Amino acid sequence: xxxxxxxxxxxxxxxxxxxxxxxxxxxxxxxxxxxxxxxxxxxxxxxxxxxxxxxxxxxxxxxxxxxxxxxxxxxxxxxxxxxxxxxxxxxxxxxxxxxxxxxxxxxxxxxxxxxxxxxxxxxxxxxxxxxxxxxxxxxxxxxxxxxxxxxxxxxxxxxxxxxxxxxxxxxxxxxxxxxxxxxxxxxxxxxxxxxxxxxxxxxxxxxxxxxxxxxxxxxxxxxxxxxxxxxxxxxxxxxxxxxxxxxxxxxxxxxxxxxxxxxxxxxxxxxxxxxxxxxxxxxxxxxxxxxxxxxxxxxxxxxxxxxxxxx
Amino acid sequence: xxxxxxxxxxxxxxxxxxxxxxxxxxxxxxxxxxxxxxxxxxxxxxxxxxxxxxxxxxxxxxxxxxxxxxxxxxxxxxxxxxxxxxxxxxxxxxxxxxxxxxxxxxxxxxxxxxxxxxxxxxxxxxxxxxxxxxxxxxxxxxxxxxxxxxxxxxxxxxxxxxxxxxxxxxxxxxxxxxxxxxxxxxxxxxxxxxxxxxxxxxxxxxxxxxxxxxxxxxxxxxxxxxxxxxxxxxxxxxxxxxxxxxxxxxxxxxxxxxxxxxxxxxxxxxxxxxxxxxxxxxxxxxxxxxxxx
Numbered sequence: 347x348x349x350x351x352x353x354x355x356x357x358x359x360x361x362x363x364x365x366x367x368x369x370x371x372x373x374x375x376x377x378x379x380x381x382x383x384x385x386x387x388x389x390x391x392x393x394x395x396x397x398x399x400x401x402x403x404x405x406x407x408x409x410x411x412x413x414x415x416x417x418x419x420x421x422x423x424x425x426x427x428x429x430x431x432x433x434x435x436x437x438x439x440x441x442x443x444x445x446x447x448x449x450x451x452x453x454x455x456x457x458x459x460x461x462x463x464x465x466x467x468x469x470x471x472x473x474x475x476x477x478x479x480x481x482x483x484x485x486x487x488x489x490x491x492x493x494x495x496x497x498x499x500x501x502x503x504x505x506x507x508x509x510x511x512x513x514x515x516x517x518x519x520x521x522x523x524x525x526x527x528x529x530x531x532x533x534x535x536x537x538x539x540x541x542x543x544x545x546x547x548x549x550x551x552x553x554x555x556x557x558x559x560x561x562x563x564x565x566x567x568x569x570x571x572x573x574x575x576x577x578x579x580x581x582x583x584x585x586x587x588x589x590x591x592x593x594x595x596x597x598x599x600x601x602x603x604x605x606x607x608x609x610x611x612x613x614x615x616x617x618x619x620x621x622x623x624x625x626x627x628x629x630x631x632x633x634x635x636x637x638x639x640x641x642x643x644x645x646x647x648x649x650x651x652x653x654x655x656x657x
Numbered sequence: 658x659x660x661x662x663x664x665x666x667x668x669x670x671x672x673x674x675x676x677x678x679x680x681x682x683x684x685x686x687x688x689x690x691x692x693x694x695x696x697x698x699x700x701x702x703x704x705x706x707x708x709x710x711x712x713x714x715x716x717x718x719x720x721x722x723x724x725x726x727x728x729x730x731x732x733x734x735x736x737x738x739x740x741x742x743x744x745x746x747x748x749x750x751x752x753x754x755x756x757x758x759x760x761x762x763x764x765x766x767x768x769x770x771x772x773x774x775x776x777x778x779x780x781x782x783x784x785x786x787x788x789x790x791x792x793x794x795x796x797x798x799x800x801x802x803x804x805x806x807x808x809x810x811x812x813x814x815x816x817x818x819x820x821x822x823x824x825x826x827x828x829x830x831x832x833x834x835x836x837x838x839x840x841x842x843x844x845x846x847x848x849x850x851x852x853x854x855x856x857x858x859x860x861x862x863x864x865x866x867x868x869x870x871x872x873x874x875x876x877x878x879x880x881x882x883x884x885x886x887x888x889x890x891x892x893x894x895x896x897x898x899x900x901x902x903x904x905x906x907x908x909x910x911x912x913x914x915x916x917x918x919x920x921x922x923x924x925x926x927x928x929x930x931x932x933x934x935x936x937x938x939x940x941x942x943x944x945x946x947x948x949x950x
Contacts (some may be wrong), residue, residue, distance in 0.1 A: 577794070577914035577916065577917070578672075578914065579795065579909075579911075579915060580678060580908035580914050581909050581911070581912035583677060584675055584677075584909060587675060607799065610799065611680075611796070611798070612675050617678055
């Protein structure tokens with residue numbers, strides 16, 4: 347009798363496992379190219395989708411190398427969401443090797459695209475820009491929350507088309523998220539408005555903040571080009587130090603993945619103190635300060651404000 | 658007077674205005690003083706590719722240092738040094754106890770070490786270009802790095818001077834040294850340790866390309882100029898120092914990445930030496946016109 351009860355119990359447990367597994371399968375598998383985009387897609391999709399992110403937190407999409415797991419998740423996906431603007435140069439190969447035939451949503455469709463700023467000093471001298479820059483569009487559009495409103499709408503449309511039964515859910519989630527984005531934007535605009543133009547200057551090791559700077563009228567200067575793997579010349583470093591000395595900038599940041607050594611030397615030589623990390627291309631791990639897009643923006647902005655006070 | 662002023666503005670002012678230029682120059686000169694002569698010794702022993710192999714072999718040690726202690730220069734350097742010494746010792750042991758020659762066993766061991774290093778780094782999570790972070794840049798030399806390069810350079814020059822006779826005998830005639838009671842393997846081991854030490858110090862401060870390039874290029878082209886070893890040693894140091902200075906100037910005025918352009922300058926000297934040096938192509942052509950008849 348006891349044995350019988352055990353068997354029944356076991357079967358029941360097994361059944362619940364199976365049914366929960368099939369419930370998980372019922373979620374739409376969606377792949378997002380990198381962590382920030384993954385967070386936005388998850389906010390829109392809510393419980394109806396299961397998001398897989400290819401380039402994870404704290405990882406650099408510029409030097410991403412797909413592993414078999416990544417190909418597998420693309421092959422299983424019903425929808426692939428990318429940033430576009432040349433950010434995911436590797437995506438075409440991944441989609442091909444996964445033999446993925448579904449839709450690829452370009453989240454940045456419809457935003458006001460900004461050109462990449464080539465190095466200012468080079469432009470003055472009439473030199474060509476660095477030739478490792480592919481394309482002329484700046485892909486870092488997510489650094490402006492107003493662009494993420496467009497991203498959100500694109501994602502809502504794509505999910506609704508794929509899963510019409512959930513359309514109203516996606517619409518609701520999207521509206522909620524857009525409200526949060528607008529609130530963030532209003533708060534940030536107010537905060538930056540406290541500073542005169544002359545103080546709104548920042549130096550980072552990664553000029554991924556072109557959209558951010560244009561939106562909030564903050565001037566970002568960088569010792570390195572857009573790509574993380576570019577090596578600076580002595581001339582660029584010298585020009586930057588001269589500029590810091592001349593314009594008296596105190597806000598110097600190390601972006602979360604480029605080489606810190608050089609920037610430390612520059613800030614030391616120019617006599618400025620280093621700010622914390624700014625998160626440019628990737629979220630932090632869940633226990634870090636920037637595990638979601640909204641938190642990332644808020645964290646970056648607070649860091650910037652604290653450092654600008656010293657300018 | 659005007660000319661003197663222009664020269665000062667062009668050649669010295671950049672170093673006066675910027676500390677990073679001074680540090681880069683001093684680090685490069687220190688490296689030239691010890692690495693280039695070591696490179697000459699390496700070419701004597703037909704171990705020219707040793708430096709290149711070693712630049713990969715230190716990776717697991719550097720990775721271990723990074724994983725356990727983070728970005729600390731002593732940890733990365735000690736880790737790299739230990740890994741390099743282990744690889745060299747292992748390759749030496751294999752060549753003494755099996756039929757494999759030293760270069761063959763080194764080729765096998767360093768590739769395994771490199772693979773281990775890559776696994777350790779990628780297992781650690783972040784997939785960023787750790788090589789850029791773990792190895793230095795000549796423009797980013799800090800005081801710590803400068804002390805490391807200067808210390809290693811001084812130690813190497815002193816040790817080389819002390820061991821000169823033994824090193825020389827062993828390079829040219831190992832059997833004589835053994836017969837006369839010299840301790841052959843001690844010299845070999847000490848010498849290789851010096852090489853590892855120099856490479857690791859300059860990887861950490863200047864980057865792998867600069868370390869290997871400044872060790873080997875001036876050494877190879879110095880052999881084209883002189884028959885005697887002392888002359889070759891001096892020549893290689895002068896060439897390395899000149900390449901360092903010329904490269905920094907080019908990087909400053911023409912805005913090209915410093916490390917690579919320093920190596921290209923050393924490469925330029927090598928190219929000129931190939932053609933014009935006494936043991937290069939042109940003098941040889943001129944010396945034997947009778948061959949054509």
